[in-house]
Amino acid sequence: MKGRLITIAVFLLIASMATTAASKEVKKDYHETFSVAEGHRLRLVHGDGDVTIASWDRDQIDIEVRYHVEYTRVGVGSEPEFEVEFKQENNGVSVIGKEKSTTTVGFSSKKRYEYIYKIQAPAYLRLDLRGDDGDVEIESWQGEVGCSLEDGDITLTDMRVPRTVLELEDGDLLIVGFRGTLDATVEDGDVTLRQFEETECHLELEDGELLIEDYEGDLEVRTEDGDVDVRRMRAANIDIRAADGDVDLDIVPGNKLDLYVTTGDGDVKIDLAKGISATFTVDVSDGRIRLDLPGAQLERKEPDMASGTIGDGDGTIRINSDDGRVTLRQTE
Numbered sequence: 001m002k003g004r005l006i007t008i009a010v011f012l013l014i015a016s017m018a019t020t021a022a023s024k025e026v027k028k029d030y031h032e033t034f035s036v037a038e039g040h041r042l043r044l045v046h047g048d049g050d051v052t053i054a055s056w057d058r059d060q061i062d063i064e065v066r067y068h069v070e071y072t073r074v075g076v077g078s079e080p081e082f083e084v085e086f087k088q089e090n091n092g093v094s095v096i097g098k099e100k101s102t103t104t105v106g107f108s109s110k111k112r113y114e115y116i117y118k119i120q121a122p123a124y125l126r127l128d129l130r131g132d133d134g135d136v137e138i139e140s141w142q143g144e145v146g147c148s149l150e151d152g153d154i155t156l157t158d159m160r161v162p163r164t165v166l167e168l169e170d171g172d173l174l175i176v177g178f179r180g181t182l183d184a185t186v187e188d189g190d191v192t193l194r195q196f197e198e199t200e201c202h203l204e205l206e207d208g209e210l211l212i213e214d215y216e217g218d219l220e221v222r223t224e225d226g227d228v229d230v231r232r233m234r235a236a237n238i239d240i241r242a243a244d245g246d247v248d249l250d251i252v253p254g255n256k257l258d259l260y261v262t263t264g265d266g267d268v269k270i271d272l273a274k275g276i277s278a279t280f281t282v283d284v285s286d287g288r289i290r291l292d293l294p295g296a297q298l299e300r301k302e303p304d305m306a307s308g309t310i311g312d313g314d315g316t317i318r319i320n321s322d323d324g325r326v327t328l329r330q331t332e
Helices: 002-018
Strands: 023-035 041-047 050-056 060-078 081-089 092-100 103-122 126-131 136-141 145-149 154-168 173-188 191-207 210-225 228-234 237-244 247-252 258-263 268-273 278-284 289-292 297-302 305-310 315-321 326-331
Touching (some): 023 081, 041 103, 060 081, 092 103, 136 145, 228 237, 237 247, 258 268, 278 326, 289 297, 289 305
Parallel strands (some): 050 103, 126 145, 136 154, 145 154, 210 228, 228 247, 237 258, 247 268
Antiparallel strands (some): 297 305
16 A cells, blocks of 8 residues: 555656656757868768768768757656767778767657758768668769668669668668669668669568669579569579569560579569570479460470570570469560
């Protein structure tokens, strides 16, 4: 009984304090500019902050940081703290955001939270970005890019980059306009790639959908649980291995085709435009094979295996599926 009375008394005290609790805020703004040259790097640790990076024609990095938290707290505890450490070294600039959240005995709620980095820099700069729960947007870039996020989205636009390395734990990836080499690992998120040319791409996905449109170059995909949908891909070296998901490919004439697709539990559908030549083999363990290839020379056709030649047989097509249907057809 005594314990219950104490609990009620504490609750009433906090409730009475809540009626008169006033909003507090932490507001900090930073603006720094640094001179740089080709070969320099920007290292950014941005925590939960959202980042936008755009190129310009000056040999300078211009960085604006805005941190604004408005909150209400009932009880006792520490205030939120924030600071940014800027450092210029021989090989570039380092920017580290340091955020300390509140620790409260009672109740605390945020009315407003704004944490952003706005950066303008020359496109040749090498980027090394590390974040927790913040989104990253990069536009019109030419230097190497490395970006690692725990829980945030990455959006890249108009990239002409020698090499890009991306790591996402829980977020989506969108790239529109890309040339170069891409290595991306996404644990739990969707990936969309559009307008790729002269590209070498290596993708590893655990749980998410993959959509690729208008792609030219070599492609390697490893996925655990998600569908793969590739539209208007120019023939090249294609290696797709899916554990649990459908694979849908639309291939148009390009370079010599070397295609390998394997699935554990998913259907495979491949549309080949006229003009593509290859020898093909299809194997299924527990599924069906459908061929719609006018003019192809069939060497063997059984329920679980098929082989033959399309056109003059320049390229190679190999398809394996444990538990799924395979459709191979020619389109206009």
